[in-house]
Amino acid sequence: PGETQIEADRREIQAKILKLENELEKVRRTRQLHRAGRKRRPHPVVALVGYTNAGKSTLFNRLTGAKVLAKDMLFATLDPTLRQLTLPQGTEVILSDTVGFISDLPTHLVAAFRATLEEVVEANVILHVRDIADPENAAQAGDVYKILSDLGIGDDGREGVIEVLNKIDLLPQEALASIRDTKSADGAILVSAVTGEGTETLLERIETAIGADARMVSLHLEPAELSTLPEIYRDASVMTRHDNEDGSVDLTVRLNANVGEARYRAYLAEAS
Numbered sequence: 001p002g003e004t005q006i007e008a009d010r011r012e013i014q015a016k017i018l019k020l021e022n023e024l025e026k027v028r029r030t031r032q033l034h035r036a037g038r039k040r041r042p043h044p045v046v047a048l049v050g051y052t053n054a055g056k057s058t059l060f061n062r063l064t065g066a067k068v069l070a071k072d073m074l075f076a077t078l079d080p081t082l083r084q085l086t087l088p089q090g091t092e093v094i095l096s097d098t099v100g101f102i103s104d105l106p107t108h109l110v111a112a113f114r115a116t117l118e119e120v121v122e123a124n125v126i127l128h129v130r131d132i133a134d135p136e137n138a139a140q141a142g143d144v145y146k147i148l149s150d151l152g153i154g155d156d157g158r159e160g161v162i163e164v165l166n167k168i169d170l171l172p173q174e175a176l177a178s179i180r181d182t183k184s185a186d187g188a189i190l191v192s193a194v195t196g197e198g199t200e201t202l203l204e205r206i207e208t209a210i211g212a213d214a215r216m217v218s219l220h221l222e223p224a225e226l227s228t229l230p231e232i233y234r235d236a237s238v239m240t241r242h243d244n245e246d247g248s249v250d251l252t253v254r255l256n257a258n259v260g261e262a263r264y265r266a267y268l269a270e271a272s
Contacts, residue, residue, distance in 0.1 A: 024113065043084065044093045044210045047120045049148070050129035051140040052100030055166040059129055059193035060097040063203070087207040088200070091237055091254070096123065101144055114151065121151050125209045126161045127202075132179060132190070133170035162205055163188040169195050215255050220269040223247035232264070 003011075048056045064083040085095045098117060120126055128144060130137050145156060153159050165183055168176055169192040180190060189205055191198030216239070221228060226249060232238065236253040243249055250269065 044091070044124040045096060045122060046085070046093050046125045046127060046206055046210075047096045047098060047123035048127045048129055049098055049117070049120055049144060050100065050127075050164075051131065051134075051137075051144065052102050054100065054129045054131040054134075054137075054140075055193045056097055056100065056129045059127075059164070059166060059191065059199075060095060062193045062196055062199055064095055087203050087210070089207055090239075091207050091210055093124075093206070093210060101140070101147065103140070103143065114147070117147070117151060120148070121153065124160070125206055126153065127164050127206075128161050129164045129166050131167050132165040133167045160209070162202075162209065164202060165190045166193055168192050168197065211254075217253055217255060217264070218269040219251045219253060219264055219267040221249045221251070221267055225267065228264075228267070 048060060050056050060081065060083070064085055081097045083095050085093050087093060098120065099113065126148070128141070130141055134140070145158060148158075148161070149156055153161070163183070163186070165179065165188050168179075168190050171179070176190075183190065189198060189202045191202055193199075219232065223246070226247075229249070232251065232253060236255050238251055238253050240252040241249065242251075255264075
């Protein structure tokens with residue numbers, strides 16, 4: 001007997017599932033390579049997480065000027081995108097966009113989906129992007145924090161997390177005023193990825209959070225040690241530089257949390 005429509009549909013669905021799982025595995029391998037690369041260029045990492053359609057990719061585009069696919073669709077961001085971003089005071093970070101969360105993810109996809117979020121575990125700062133205009137956003141936030149907690153992001157999934165309430169341009173003024181009063185007091189940042197409102201405040205908050213883990217050090221390099229300069233410029237934010245008459249160089253640099261001070265101990269002039 002010929003194949004029934006149900007059997008044909010089931011076969012087609014299984015093929016789509018297999019294709020998606022293969023793509024997720026490729027993403028996981030790609031991210032492992034990205035992490036290995038960043039250990040050679042250890043800037044702080046800022047990861048965007050949030051529900052599907054919360055506006056993560058649009059916010060990513062707004063902050064970096066990149067052109068990342070921004071659609072109302074499941075797994076639009078299968079290959080999480082990385083971009084280098086310079087914050088207002090000159091701190092360089094890597095911004096990472098990730099796969100969007102969904103409700104009731106099929107059991108056989110949970111492991112693969114979480115594998116794509118390994119980037120988040122190693123991030124210095126996590127931006128939890130919420131669609132504040134969605135009536136379901138509170139329940140969605142609960143889902144996100146549960147998975148973050150399962151990944152080991154603190155006891156409740158909130159450690160190192162900045163809440164970003166997106167799509168304020170879709171709210172009536174009265175509702176927006178009410179949210180500003182309540183959510184801002186909780187430390188949330190209100191933004192519109194479409195208009196750019198609030199993004200400067202967000203960048204400043206990110207830099208403050210990164211700075212809390214940074215350390216200012218003074219380095220002195222003799223002429224014979226100047227070959228180390230490119231590495232220092234790569235690994236740290238150089239705040240001041242003074243080239244001395246004898247050919248030596250004095251630097252004040254900010255080492256982020258990803259760079260151990262021991263690497264430059266031989267050149268330490270004075271730590272603060």
